[in-house]
Amino acid sequence: xxxxxxxxxxSCLLAGTVDAEVRLLTAASVHSxxxxxxxxxxxxxxxxxxxxxxxxxxxxxxxxxxxxxxxDFGQASVVPGLIDAHAHLMFxxxxxxxxxxxxxxxxxxxxxxxxxxxxxxxxxxxxxxxxDQNLWPGKxxxxxxxxxxxxxxxxxxxxxxxxxxxxxxxxALRAVARQDGQRALQGAWQPEGGRxxxxxxxxxxxxxxxxxxxxxxxxxxAPTAAVRGQMLSRALDKAVSQGLxxxxxxxxxxxxxALMRQFADAGKLPLRIDAYADGNGDALADLxxxxxxxxxxxxxxxxxxxxxxxxxxGSRGAALLADxxxxxxxxxxxxxxxxxxxxxxxxxxxxHLQVATHAIGDRGNRIALDTYARVLGERSGSDHRWRIExxxxxxxxxxxxxxxxxxxxxxxxxxxxxxxxxxxERVGPERILGAYAWRRxxxxxxxxxxxxxxxxEQVDPRLGLHAAVTRQDHAGQPxxxxxxxxxLTAVEALRGFTTDAAWAGHDEAQVGRLQPGLRADxxxxxxxxxxxxxxxxxxxxxxxxxxDGQPVYEAAR
Numbered sequence: 001x002x003x004x005x006x007x008x009x010x011s012c013l014l015a016g017t018v019d020a021e022v023r024l025l026t027a028a029s030v031h032s033x034x035x036x037x038x039x040x041x042x043x044x045x046x047x048x049x050x051x052x053x054x055x056x057x058x059x060x061x062x063x064x065x066x067x068x069x070x071x072d073f074g075q076a077s078v079v080p081g082l083i084d085a086h087a088h089l090m091f092x093x094x095x096x097x098x099x100x101x102x103x104x105x106x107x108x109x110x111x112x113x114x115x116x117x118x119x120x121x122x123x124x125x126x127x128x129x130x131x132d133q134n135l136w137p138g139k140x141x142x143x144x145x146x147x148x149x150x151x152x153x154x155x156x157x158x159x160x161x162x163x164x165x166x167x168x169x170x171x172a173l174r175a176v177a178r179q180d181g182q183r184a185l186q187g188a189w190q191p192e193g194g195r196x197x198x199x200x201x202x203x204x205x206x207x208x209x210x211x212x213x214x215x216x217x218x219x220x221x222a223p224t225a226a227v228r229g230q231m232l233s234r235a236l237d238k239a240v241s242q243g244l245x246x247x248x249x250x251x252x253x254x255x256x257x258a259l260m261r262q263f264a265d266a267g268k269l270p271l272r273i274d275a276y277a278d279g280n281g282d283a284l285a286d287l288x289x290x291x292x293x294x295x296x297x298x299x300x301x302x303x304x305x306x307x308x309x310x311x312x313x314g315s316r317g318a319a320l321l322a323d324x325x326x327x328x329x330x331x332x333x334x335x336x337x338x339x340x341x342x343x344x345x346x347x348x349x350x351x352h353l354q355v356a357t358h359a360i361g362d363r364g365n366r367i368a369l370d371t372y373a374r375v376l377g378e379r380s381g382s383d384h385r386w387r388i389e390x391x392x393x394x395x396x397x398x399x400x401x402x403x404x405x406x407x408x409x410x411x412x413x414x415x416x417x418x419x420x421x422x423x424x425e426r427v428g429p430e431r432i433l434g435a436y437a438w439r440r441x442x443x444x445x446x447x448x449x450x451x452x453x454x455x456x457e458q459v460d461p462r463l464g465l466h467a468a469v470t471r472q473d474h475a476g477q478p479x480x481x482x483x484x485x486x487x488l489t490a491v492e493a494l495r496g497f498t499t500d501a502a503w504a505g506h507d508e509a510q511v512g513r514l515q516p517g518l519r520a521d522x523x524x525x526x527x528x529x530x531x532x533x534x535x536x537x538x539x540x541x542x543x544x545x546x547x548d549g550q551p552v553y554e555a556a557r
Contacts (some may be wrong), residue, residue: 020046023549024068026058029528030078033499033513043078044068045520050548052520076543077528079494080514081245081521082461083501086389086410086451089249089273090256091163092238093231094223095455099128101158106136107146110158115150125220126151129159129455131167134314134422141197144170144206157216161418162456164312166213168206175219182215191215193335195317210311210335232259236270240553242460243542245521246272248410248451248505250306250356250389254282257293260300269299270552272521274505276306276356280344288351298519299547303506304354306389307344308335310364313392313419313426318361321395325428332361342371349375354506356387356410362395362431369401380405385506390415390453393427393435403445408504410449411438413467413493414457420471420482432483438468439486449504450496461497465529466538468493476535490530490537520549 022044030040032055042058044065045051054061062070099117104110110131118126133141147156147169155172159165168176176182183189185196185204194212197205208216223231239247252260252275263269277283284305287293292303311317311333316324319332336344341357348355355372359365368388373380387408392415402409416423416436424432434440441448452464466472468488471481481487488496502512511519526541545553 020053021048022053022065022068023047024061024065024070025073025078026061026070027073027078027524028075029531030055030514031080031494031528031530032515033080033495034515043514043520043522045549047549050520050550052514052516052518054516055514073524073543075526077525077531078514078522079525079529080498080512080523081545081547082243082497082523083246083248083272083505083512084239084244084451084454084459084461084497085248085449085501085504086250086412087239087247087454087459088163088251088456089235089239089247090228090231090252092455092459093233093235094127095129095159096234096238097227097231099126099158100130101128102130102161104131104135107142110142111146111150114147114156114158118151118154125172126154126156127158127220128156129163130161131158132161132314139422141165141205141207142167143199144168144173147206155219157220160315162312162314164317165207165209165315166216168208168216170206172216172219173204173206176216179219185215192337193333195333209315210317210333228259232263233268236263236268238459240270240545240547241542242462243523243525243545244271244459244461245523245545245547245552246274246501246505246507246511248274248276248449248501250276250358251278252276252283252302253278254286257283257302261295264295264297264300267297269297271547272299272507272511273301274304274507275300275302276304276354277302279305279307280340280347284344284348284351284353287353288347292353298510304356305344305348307341307348307355307357309341309357309359309368310334310361313360313423316426318393319363319367320361320393320427320431321363321366322431324426325431326425331363334364334367338367338371341367342375345371345375354385354387356389358389360390360392362393362398362434365391365394366398369398369405369407372405372407373401376405382406385447385504387449387504391441393431394437394441395431396434396440399434399437399440399446400444402441408447408449409441410451410504411436411441412451412453412457413438413464413488414452416471416482416486417467417473418457420473420478436483437486438488442488442492447500447504448496449501450493451501460538462538462540462542464497465490465493465540466534468496469534469537472535474538490534494529520546522546
């Protein structure tokens with residue numbers, strides 16, 4: 001023990017930290033995230049800059065830092081701060097202020113929830129999100145009639161769970177028609193990159209898919225600055241309460257980044273945000289003109305762009321190479337034309353930015369991979385870390401191309417357990433083999449980073465750990481897991497939300513592990529995620545969340 005203490009003390013002398021004020025944490029287990037690192041029971045960090053100085057045995061570190069303030073977490077477990085590699089903070093904030101339709105099992109359930117919400121929110125548009133027709137009898141898209149009966153005069157607009165479709169009532173459609181220059185919604189025409197669902201007579205049904213949603217959104221009054229601030233604040237509070245110390249925020253506008261900068265300037269960002277610009281627009285133009293952005297406080301940066309290739313599988317908007325198995329003659333939607341997509345990729349590349357592309361269907365993924373290959377050329381082997389977000393349904397022959405091109409597969413485990421009840425109906429028994437294929441992707445040599453896509457899924461990385469390891473829902477269904485060969489180990493799943501997520505954001509020199517010199521971002525859990533039965537991963541309790549060595553969330557005792 002004396003030799004261990006001497007070794008720790010020697011390493012600290014080399015780092016020049018002996019005279020610095022150090023805080024010490026002890027727990028039943030401390031997982032550093034470093035490969036093959038010995039088991040640890042203590043973590044030490046400098047309080048002035050929030051950087052780790054040592055990880056090791058509690059007795060050895062107590063001897064090395066006899067003056068350090070010590071917090072003992074007893075039988076709890078400490079892991080590196082959890083990072084959601086694909087999420088949407090402002091979208092989450094908006095949903096937290098709207099009617100929650102998640103899990104609704106019928107149209108009647110939707111209406112009942114809306115009526116309860118409307119009783120407390122009587123003015124303006126009635127907004128909600130989270131509906132999923134796949135949970136309803138018949139699994140068919142809804143129409144205006146159900147909403148009209150309850151809300152004949154008040155405009156209603158409801159976002160689907162995946163954010164790729166919306167449902168409105170007749171009052172909403174009338175509001176759209178009053179917009180200057182708005183083309184009549186009736187007929188056979190379709191907006192580029194989207195679809196207005198119509199009945200046999202050409203009348204709009206009330207459902208708008210992908211880019212068609214912008215037609216309705218344009219009629220909804222924009223939230224005030226105060227409301228937007230509330231949205232971000234609520235989203236941040238929710239995220240840290242679930243153990244998140246970092247979020248890769250996909251699709252951040254110039255306006256959203258300005259709000260986040262205000263929070264960062266005021267010291268009101270409790271976690272780290274890796275923001276990705278929202279397509280080939282103003283935010284990307286700013287990055288090209290001014291260079292990648294990083295806030296001096298170290299908790300906000302934007303040095304990449306998020307582009308869109310196709311829609312979502314649940315609304316049959318994901319672009320497929322062949323027809324949907326449950327919808328002949330439909331191959332989904334390209335939200336961006338291949339030509340415009342390549343223009344945006346080349347623009348981002350010329351501005352030395354990281355590219356991340358939403359691609360869900362096998363055609364969407366192939367176009368993204370082909371475009372990356374053309375733009376990168378001989379530089380495909382460089383350390384570019386370009387990403388494909390979701391990589392949800394990938395042709396088996398395309399899976400090896402991720403590693404060959406150095407492309408990160410940014411995947412969301414809970415998508416599989418949410419979609420498993422109907423995904424094979426969409427794509428059939430052969431294509432499903434390349435869907436939600438985490439193990440195949442990892443075994444091919446590709447880097448994977450894990451996230452949730454919240455608020456499409458819940459803001460809870462523990463659910464992601466559970467889904468990744470079990471491929472089952474909360475009730476343990478199906479027995480043995482859905483497509484069980486694609487499961488990850490607990491170590492791989494935790495790494496996907498920590499080390500690998502940090503690497504995917506070019507942040508591995510700052511976060512993702514607990515080792516000397518890196519930020520003291522960590523989560524205290526009531527049990528060890530690498531030791532509990534896999535069925536218990538979703539029930540782990542977050543006792544506290546720490547960023548830069550300071551608690552940003554503490555559970556009530």
